[in-house]
Structures are given as C-alpha cells and as structure tokens.
C-alpha cells in the first residue's frame with residue numbers, strides 16, 4: 001500500500017494510517033468504507049482507493065447461531081470455495097474466542113473428523129485467513145464482545161500451508177495490523193515432523209496445540225493416517241523445543257473415543273509419555289461426524305482425567321460447543337445445505 005500510495009503521488013504514511021484504522025475500527029472487510037470514513041485521508045486518495053485498491057476477497061454467506069452462544073460463519077472465497085469459522089463466547093461476558101480455517105478441506109483424513117472425510121481442495125491465502133479473523137471480529141462486536149484469542153484449528157492442517165499461515169499470524173498479531181498479540185494465537189496441528197521442524201525453527205511466539213489423541217503409535221495409527229509416517233516421540237521432542245524456545249506450554253489435545261483410546265491403560269501410558277514435560281492435556285469430547293465412534297461416558301472421562309492428575313499432570317476437559325449447528329471440533333464441512 002505504501003508503494004501504491006506513493007505511486008499515486010500521496011504520502012506513503014497514509015497507508016499505515018489507513019491499515020491501522022481499518023483493522024482497529026470494526027473489522028469491516030470492505031476497505032472502501034473505512035477509507036471514506038477516515039477524514040484524515042485526502043479526498044483524492046480516497047477516490048483512488050475506491051477505484052483501484054482490490055476489495056476483500058471473501059464474504060460471509062451464512063451465520064448460524066447455537067443456543068450455547070456459538071456462532072458459525074460460512075465464508076465464501078473469490079472462487080466460490082467455502083470454509084467455516086467459529087466464534088465461541090468466553091466465560092467473561094465481553095470476550096470471545098475464534099476458530100479459523102487454513103485450508104479448503106483437509107488431506108489428513110483423520111478418521112473421526114468430518115472435514116477429513118471431504119478431502120483437500122486448496123490452501124487458503126494469507127488474506128483469506130486474515131479476513132476470517134476480521135469477519136469474526138465484526139461478529140464479536142455485534143454480540144458486544146471482543147475477539148481476544150484465535151485458534152488455527154478449523155478446516156485444514158495449518159502446517160501444510162505454513163507460508164500463508166505464518167504471514168496471516170504476523171498480520172493478526174502485529175500492533176500495526178490485527179493487534180491481537182502473539183500469545184493470543186494458537187496453532188493446532190496433527191503433527192508432521194518436517195513441517196513442525198520448520199515451524200519450531202521460526203521461533204514464533206505463539207501457542208502450540210498438538211493433536212495426539214493416543215498415547216502410543218499403534219493406537220494413533222488406527223485413527224490418524226499421518227501417524228503411520230511420524231512417531232509420537234519425534235513430535236513431542238519438537239513440541240518440547242518450541243516450549244523451550246518460547247516459554248509457551250504445549251497443549252496436548254486428546255479426543256476420547258469409547259473403546260479406542262479411553263482405557264485406564266491408555267491414561268497411564270499417556271501419563272508416562274508426558275512425565276516431566278510440563279505439557280497440559282486437553283481432553284476433548286467426540287462430536288458426532290457420522291463415523292462409527294462414540295464419545296466416552298462421563299464416568300470414563302472422570303476416571304481418565306483422575307489417572308492423569310494422580311500422575312501430577314495438568315489436565316482439563318474441554319466443554320464441547322456448537323454441536324447443535326455442526327460447529328464443534330471435527331464437524332466443520334462448509335456445506336451450503
């Protein structure tokens with residue numbers, strides 16, 4: 001924008017002003033509107049912006065709201081691809097958390113995930129990722145909340161679109177643009193060793209969530225195809241390195257599936273695996289995706305978490321949200337029907 005503005009004969013400083021104002025104001029994705037409202041900009045510059053600066057490339061096609069307050073946005077891209085973003089109200093009445101997609105579909109084919117069943121179409125650009133953030137920001141404002149955290153956990157595997165994801169994280173986090181802050185952003189991955197290596201080497205000061213879902217490679221291979229290529233031990237070493245580099249505690253995500261990974265033995269194996277690593281365990285509820293799995297019973301979940309805590313691990317259960325509108329973990333399919 002600086003180059004563009006200078007080329008039009010205006011002071012490049014206006015680019016920085018406009019961008020800051022644009023991100024801060026309302027999350028409006030239409031750049032023209034803030035330009036028109038930004039009285040500090042010369043009128044002739046506003047006219048140039050309206051004529052020649054490309055508009056945003058995505059728009060919200062549908063907003064679904066669940067009775068638990070979860071909001072799901074169906075977002076259409078310039079080529080008609082559809083992705084979903086989710087807004088979850090925080091327990092604090094003025095805050096909300098956002099979940100953003102990084103790819104159209106997903107190639108990982110995790111057995112318990114509806115997105116994985118769809119297959120992969122394409123990567124999202126950095127702009128398409130950031131625009132979801134802006135759509136969510138605007139929707140949070142509509143609900144009198146502030147979008148305070150983002151997790152890259154929607155459709156897709158972020159590490160397979162690392163270049164665009166890193167660009168988008170920088171824009172959402174930085175003071176000059178999204179103003180969210182680095183540690184308010186979590187990258188969630190199923191774990192691919194080469195790409196995780198690259199991510200760790202970048203030393204981004206963001207949170208890392210590793211979707212483990214099993215305490216041993218054999219169990220993991222049953223539900224995550226990618227586990228046939230990469231060992232849990234290697235993933236944990238890299239997560240540990242990120243933790244050491246950034247001081248951010250890694251979250252281990254573990255979706256409890258009845259009869260698959262939820263026995264006392266699995267819990268003890270997980271405790272042994274994580275002993276001394278100071279990582280936190282997040283136990284997730286399986287949300288129905290049409291696959292032949294069932295969520296573990298509340299008694300099983302309690303028994304599992306108690307074993308982890310007896311082994312001095314920090315473990316929590318995460319309340320499932322948005323199931324009513326297919327917006328919960330593993331349910332995003334971005335269909336118009």
Ligand code: SF4
Pocket residue numbers: 106107108109110113114115116117154155156157190330
């Ligand atoms: S769980 Fe994540 S990585 Fe696995 S298929 Fe679903 S979207 Fe892809």
